[in-house]
Amino acid sequence: MGEQIKLGRKQKRWTENKLAERAGISRATLQKIEKGDMSCAVGLVFEVATLVNIPLFEQETYPLSKQVEHIRDKVALLPRRIRTRQKEVDDNF
Numbered sequence: 701m702g703e704q705i706k707l708g709r710k711q712k713r714w715t716e717n718k719l720a721e722r723a724g725i726s727r728a729t730l731q732k733i734e735k736g737d738m739s740c741a742v743g744l745v746f747e748v749a750t751l752v753n754i755p756l757f758e759q760e761t762y763p764l765s766k767q768v769e770h771i772r773d774k775v776a777l778l779p780r781r782i783r784t785r786q787k788e789v790d791d792n793f
Contacts, residue, residue, distance in 0.1 A: 701745060701754070702736035703771045708752025709734075710778040718784070723748050 709719050720730040725744060733740050733748055746756060 701749060702734045703768060703775060704754050705745075705748055705752055706734045707771050707775050707778070708749070708754050710775065710782060712752060713782055714752075715782045715784060719748065719751065722751055 709716070714722075716727050716730055716734075720727045723730065723744070725748075729740065729744065730748065733745050749756060
C-alpha cells in the first residue's frame with residue numbers, strides 16, 4: 701500500500717510535506733508509510749491512502765505481486781521529486 705500512496709501523491713503532484721500536512725502527520729511518518737514500515741498505525745495508513753484517492757476495500761482481479769510490480773513501474777516513470785511552483789512576481793508598474 702505504501703507504493704500506491706507514493707504513486708497517488710506523485711500523480712496529484714503533492715510534495716511529501718504537503719501530504720503530511722494534510723494528514724496531520726510528520727514528513728518522517730509519511731516516509732515510513734510510503735516505505736511500508738510495519739510500525740505505522742494502520743489508521744494513519746488508511747487516512748493517507750484516502751487523501752490520495754486509493755480505494756481501500758475493492759476486490760482485486762489480479763494477484764498482489766502483479767499489482768506491486770505494476771505500481772513500481774508507474775512510480776519509476778514519474779519524477780523523483782515534486783516541486784511546488786514559485787509564484788512569479790509581477791513588478792512592472
